[in-house]
Amino acid sequence: MYVYDEFDREFLAERVAEFRDQVARRLEGTLTEDEFKPLRLMNGVYLQLHAYMLRVAIPYGTLNSDQLRRLAHVARTYDRGYGHFTTRQNIQFNWIRLEDLPDAMAALAEVGVHGIQTSGNCIRNVTTDQWAGATPEEFDDPRIWAEILRQYSTLHPEFTYLPRKFKIAITAAPKDRAATKVHDVGLRLHRNEAGELGFEVLVGGGLGRTPFVGKLVRPFLPVQHLLSYIEAIMRVYNQYGRRDNIYKARIKILVHEIGAEEFSRAVEAEWESIRDGALHLTPEMIAEIRARFLYPAFEAAQDQPAELVEALGDERFATWYANAVHRHKVSGYAIVTVSLKPIGAPPGDATADQMEVVAALADDYGFREIRVGHEQNLCLPNVAQKDLPALWRRLDAAGLATPNVNHISDIIACPGLDYCALANARAIPVAQEIAKRFSDLDRSRGIGRLHVNISGCINACGHHHVGHIGILGVEKNGQEFYQITLGGRADEKAQLGTLLGPAVSYEQVPGLIEDVVDTYMELRAGPHELFIDTVARLGVEPFKERVYAAH
């Protein structure tokens, strides 16, 4: 956990006071809505279809149990008893009143939680691997670098009014769980041949109406130059990014229009002038931030303790264990994914009660730590293997042990037309119906890893372009239609999906998805060939023929 110090706490209190003043000026009319809008957005406050929405940052996906309990409190006191975890390590409250916002924010600020820069044309919440600090795969804890960037970007005087929003993601493991290749800046932490730590820097990835995979601008950036290099990228973008058209204002368009090489040249030229300046990270600065991350006092323990081995005789436990538990870097411990995708519920939603259950479980078994991943599930990163059976029983009782992580019913979906003012079509009910069709766990286990991503409009908050199966809601003559893509992926081999064929109606979607899956089951080379690999091997044509013949 990163521990806030007196500076962080002071800043947060000052920010809440500033927003309280801005709300007061808006309510008395000295701030127009047009003037207020960017200010509230930069505190995470949206005006949605039915009400104001508060988006709260969970920096690099890390929460402690007190913070999660406070989120539950806000859900219960100011909302309708639940919150929605998003694909960018945020949580959204959909039913908050403007007058209550400063109080809700003050309650969150007491435990170091806030909505700062979760929206607006600024550098957004920096995201990373939800297994950070726990997985044996990583080169370093990426949260250290995400925290350095969080501090750097917080109320940055030069980069608060960029052409458009700006999202940075970091992975420190070869397996990319942070979708870094579809971010404005994607950073891959690794070591070079000399053993030094540095970042591979990708720029210009992103989804939305013009999707791109990020382009490589620097294969190895020594870590001490992280901030100066990011500043150089931001400065080039701030000056030359398009401002004439909101849909062409993201950095990906600038990179695309002038080319990655030209863009890289401009960044390197700017960087030359500042690389040894005030932003140069000394070992002391890095150590200072690193020292603020506290790690659990792990006990010496063996893998596969007797308690676990015995419990694995229970088939239900064993099924959950195989699905939700992953290897930890410390022997005797495990990483546990908590599915927020029970069959039939809105993906990513958690009730206040469920949040409190997870907080209590983190207290009892997980060193008080909880993570949020971009797949809209929670994670307990540090659980002793001997505690897994007890943990499972309590998760199961709270409806949080659905063994469907990475399965077809573990769907990523945006709030869609049920909440969002931008949406053209519903997303949540589509997810619910697909999950119901595949509620048979033996069947879904047989299908294996398959990511379904649903967006209710072209803005792509459900990341449909990078779903193994992507579903995009569009509007035609006042009716909801859905375009299906196959073969997208958000990991280290990121690519955009290929359109399967003509859009289909709302009612046809679940059946069509079943046909796609049936086709895969028939065509796959064997049970070990994943859906995504079958699509890569055969292309979408065989799927198209089968699916559209049936409809």
Add this chain to the structure above:
Amino acid sequence: MPLIENGRIIEDRFVRVSDEDALPEGVPVLIGIDRFLKEAEALKGRQAPVGVIWPNNRPIAEIERYLGQLSLIALNFPIFRDGRAYSQARLLRERLGWKGPLRAVGNVLRDQFLLMQRSGFDQIEAAKEADAQAFDEAVHRYTVFYQPATDERPSLLRQRLGRTPRG
């Protein structure tokens, strides 16, 4: 519109003159970029001070050759959400070494005063009278600054060093 310099409302010595009008003798003038570029040579002989409004869409590096003949540089905020002038201001101060007055003009509102000050503006032409009155409060809202910028405020990057982390 009220002009604020280093926290105080001051009289604007500069007269803003459009491209069509003749330049008044012996008075400091603030002129647009087109006229300035066209008349830059002739303006060198002028006795009274000259200031220019440098536009957002012209690289600020191009101003370098004119710095010696300028007494004021104004950067424009066509709408408060357009942040190009922040980068221009920092480059002027930090890269090009401009020490003279740097003025924010346009849709300049209270909630951006602090960002402007941190980016190197020392003159702010407030769009609203009430905002100008609230200047002091607006730039002292925060005592904590995470990142170094153009101003003298200490950033946490350095402030935190040399002390024991505390919970």
